Amino acid sequence: MNTAGHPEATARRGLELTPFRGLRYDPDRVGSLAAVTSPPYDVVVRPDGLHHLQDSDPHNIVRLILPQADTPAARNDQAARTLHRWLSEGVLTTDTDPGLYVYEQCDGEGMLQRGVIGALRVSEPSEGLVLPHEDVMPHVVADRADLMRATSANLEPLLLTYRGNGTAADTSSVIERTIEGPPLLATTTEDGFSHRLWSITDPADLDRIQSDLARRQALIADGHHRWATYRRLRAEHGSPSAWDYGLVLLVDTARYPLRVRAIHRLLHGVRVPDALAALDGLFRVRRLEVPLAAALETLADAACVGNAFLIAGDGAFHLVDQPDAGLLARTVPADRPTAWRTLDATVLHATLLAHVWHIPEDDPSRIAYIHDTAATVDKAERDGGTAVLMHPVREDVVRDLARQGVTMPRKSTSFGPKPASGLVLRALDL
Template sequence: MNTAGHSEATARRGLELTPFRGLRYDPDRVGSLAAVTSPPYDVVVRPDGVHHLQSADPYNIVRLILPQATTPTARNDQAADTLRRWLDEGVLTTDPEPGLYVYEQRDGGGMLQRGLIGALRVSEPSEGVVLPHEDVMPHVVADRAALMRATSANLEPLLLTYRGDGSAADVVERATQRSPLLDTTTEDGFSHRLWSVTDPADITLVQSDLAGHQALIADGHHRWATYRRLRAEHPSPSPWDHGLVLLVDTARYPLRVRAIHRLLHGLPVADALSALDGLFRVRHLDVPLAQALDALADAACAGNAFLLAGDGAFHLVDRPDPALLSRTVPADRPAAWRTLDATVLHATLLDHVWRIPEDSPAHIAYIHDTAATVAKAERDGGTAVLLHPVREEVVRDLARQGVTMPRKSTSFGPKPASGLVLRALDL
């Protein structure tokens, strides 16, 4: 079993997932395992999200991933103090031997996702092992890096996907036939189960299978950039050579890829539509949301298509004028990028037709929930722009070409719950 740092031999390999001794909550010391979990740090988006989670249980993981204090230094010191205290009190305990962890999520609608949590060797972009598809914001990377330095821990796994369906998937399936380490259901209706894989033969099977694969970052671009920064800061070999990830084989368990919609503040639907005259085909749809989304899906098969809402109806916008696209969409990118709905939305509609700055919260909001986007547009008098989701294969193909998509183009899920297993780097 290879747990070394980034030697020449491992640098030529693909994905290298290493066992680690997980930190996990002692169920006898907390109200419930569900009550100490949280969505990933960047998904705690409700105005009262942090307060709600802190109130759920005094040991909720949000106290580590989003500590509350007046300055960044105070926040990070607080998280480090809290982690040390929980370890001293036995609230968090270390598993007795290193292992990989099989993680399962289920919802009431039949969705099932399984993957492997482990410490992944942090590779360089030039190796082409881990593929990003979105740019990162430096201040967020700096913030996450400061928190990881202070706590000396990976507090939550990022989400990676790969296409395998080999022996690693078989190890995952066998593990789920045993009794889990934990089994809990969170308030969103998802059930979560966790198993450890400690048998050296199973770990060798996983590592041999993964060595021939590359992975796509589905969620956690900033945390991956943070891992890379911290790895560069520490002489190798060190625990910082690896970072905590959940690796999902989407050949066996496809992720849900959802669109992220836009809410345009201060632009009434009537004004948005009138600006499109002669540039796009516009069709009025007097149907419920579900049927309007079906119409959007059909139109998206033939080309760029959007659904506008906010005036009590839906308006299907498609068939853009080719001359308009050639004039407004940058020509120095691959065709797959130039034809993305998000590209046309930002380069053509927002920049050229509606003249709305995409980085101004006063003008535009990015919302995951479709019905909520429509409701807010109707309430505020703005325009909801609904998009059809991009397929994972398109995202992966662009990432392999080194092309990043427009910000907020996709939302992969379900995302792993934070708080089920942590990785301390000073063990």
């Protein structure tokens, strides 16, 4: 086995996952492990969630992944200084031996996810090893790259999935055997999820996992911007180096299926009556005087037939469906597969945002992308904006499009559960 980072036998065949010395919180130096964790940086709903996490513990990981200061440069400098201080104070400590990490999440209601965290070789798109399914926003990639340069660290893993054979193959057999021992850490976060982490350092076990994954292809489930950041930073540094690799969690969805949820849109400064008025004659609009759960059921039924959305923000829900065929023909690009052209996200971005509402999809002053459904509605009602609620896309549709090399509109899906940030970090200067 080669843990130094360049096993030639696997570099050209498949996924190359290598051990690393994880940075982890010393439980004796923090209030609780749950209090220092956070959802991924792009799931934290600002400012409510950010302030809540900052207040939960002075060492919460959000102070690294979403530092707060007046300028981008000051934010990144603050994150770097905070990381170095926590290391010098022993708040974060480095594991003695390099290893891979088994990570388990469970919600107590039947949702169980297990996977392996490691440093994955950053491959080129032409290799077809790591498949994106969404476009990225350049300013977000630039922001994440600046933060990683400043801290010289991968602060949170992105989530990748692969399809095993659904049985106790090499990786799964190592995982199942590893979890029989005591975990490195165990905690339950306020969302009800329990989290456990184990290390794998035995050379034979590492060989089994690496050999198994060397035959696999991965789909980016969550973390497109971080993967694009890894690729940018790898190109900036001479190879071989620690920048050739990025922190990931790999989950076999044949054995541990993920949930696929929608990511919703919040239109800033757009009143619901104005948003609906612009749809007159272009979509069917029906007002629903029902609670959120019932409105989402109605949306699901409508989405089985064709493109459908829920508009909210004025105290009610409005089902928007049955788009005009001529409108779609004029606005949706014709040079893509039918599966892409009929996506709700495609119609939202190509037709509604670009041609009906005239809202740039990458302007954060005009549009926000929010994972939590209720939070999107609440913020729209508080701010006088318009919430656009989406129905989730099936995983098989996502994977099929990715294999065709077709990317979906940005923020089209939310795979979960997402790994908690703060359980294990990777320093690139060790």
